[in-house]
Amino acid sequence: MADEILRTDGLTKYFGGLCAVGDVSFALSDGEIVGLIGPNGAGKTTLVNLMSGAFPPSSGTIHYNGRSVGGFKAHRLNKMGIARTFQVVRIFKTLTVLENIQASLIDRRRYGPWRLALTSLYKRAYSLDADADARQEAERLLDFVGLTDYRDELAENLPYAYTKRLEIARALATRPRLLLLDEPSAGLNPRELDDQIGIIRRINGQGVAILIIEHVMKVIMSISHRLIVLHYGKKIAEGAPEAVYRDPRVVEAYLGGDAHVAH
Numbered sequence: 507m508a509d510e511i512l513r514t515d516g517l518t519k520y521f522g523g524l525c526a527v528g529d530v531s532f533a534l535s536d537g538e539i540v541g542l543i544g545p546n547g548a549g550k551t552t553l554v555n556l557m558s559g560a561f562p563p564s565s566g567t568i569h570y571n572g573r574s575v576g577g578f579k580a581h582r583l584n585k586m587g588i589a590r591t592f593q594v595v596r597i598f599k600t601l602t603v604l605e606n607i608q609a610s611l612i613d614r615r616r617y618g619p620w621r622l623a624l625t626s627l628y629k630r631a632y633s634l635d636a637d638a639d640a641r642q643e644a645e646r647l648l649d650f651v652g653l654t655d656y657r658d659e660l661a662e663n664l665p666y667a668y669t670k671r672l673e674i675a676r677a678l679a680t681r682p683r684l685l686l687l688d689e690p691s692a693g694l695n696p697r698e699l700d701d702q703i704g705i706i707r708r709i710n711g712q713g714v715a716i717l718i719i720e721h722v723m724k725v726i727m728s729i730s731h732r733l734i735v736l737h738y739g740k741k742i743a744e745g746a747p748e749a750v751y752r753d754p755r756v757v758e759a760y761l762g763g764d765a766h767v768a769h
């Protein structure tokens with residue numbers, strides 16, 4: 507059994523009176539791919555927001571590598587090896603594809619999060635090219651996600667599927683040990699889905715643990731070692747993908763709501 511990398515105990519987040527995540531306990535092992543599923547509004551993104559430091563929990567704990575990190579800010583957690591992508595892609599539209607990755611690398615190496623904001627505001631004023639190492643690594647990451655042909659394209663001109671890949675490359679630039687993916691396959695066509703599955707598998711093959719939120723069942727069932735299901739903020743099932751998929755509570759959660767389960 508691989509070492510545990512992250513554990514939550516009784517993790518809870520309220521937004522006013524709404525319990526978005528309620529008493530959720532689970533653990534992730536080193537090198538594991540865990541799928542996080544559940545109907546719309548189940549609390550999946552909120553759980554990832556808590557794990558990545560977007561906001562602090564209302565109660566409960568998060569341990570990463572045995573250390574209590576609940577309430578740590580996103581940038582600190584990122585430096586500790588937790589990276590994420592967003593449900594709605596966040597990239598610098600007015601930078602090129604290569605520059606987007608370089609900005610992420612340079613931020614990791616030298617500067618705080620303010621650097622990213624400045625980069626986006628002043629664009630080339632900071633001469634990203636100056637960092638040759640970052641450039642080389644950016645090229646490697648571009649190749650890894652299959653975007654080499656688009657390296658000098660402005661990110662805003664990328665086809666949608668490729669913006670998802672670019673965001674993954676930007677997350678990888680921070681050298682994560684744990685990668686949190688929030689619906690990386692939403693809106694992709696079947697061919698693009700296969701490519702995406704390949705990329706996620708290769709990331710995992712390099713020893714990165716992955717928590718992936720996904721509505722696309724083809725993706726989640728084919729890559730997850732284990733599934734966790736949320737419903738109204740509660741964990742209602744956890745275990746091997748096939749068993750969870752047939753679990754009556756899970757079927758009921760999906761059928762009972764207006765959730766879309768894409769096949």
Ligand SMILES: Nc1ncnc2c1ncn2[C@@H]1O[C@H](COP(=O)(O)OP(=O)(O)OP(=O)(O)O)[C@@H](O)[C@H]1O
Nearest residue numbers: 521524526544545546547548549550551552553593
């Ligand atoms: N920042 C916020 N402020 C207030 N309410 C929020 C906030 N973020 C999420 N919520 C609410 O918390 C609940 C869980 O939302 P969340 O986005 O985590 O669900 P989800 O499982 O990711 O859904 P989806 O599949 O649609 O992305 C929802 O009722 C949502 O409206």
Ligand SMILES: [Mg+2]
Nearest residue numbers: 550551552593
């Ligand atoms: Mg979400």
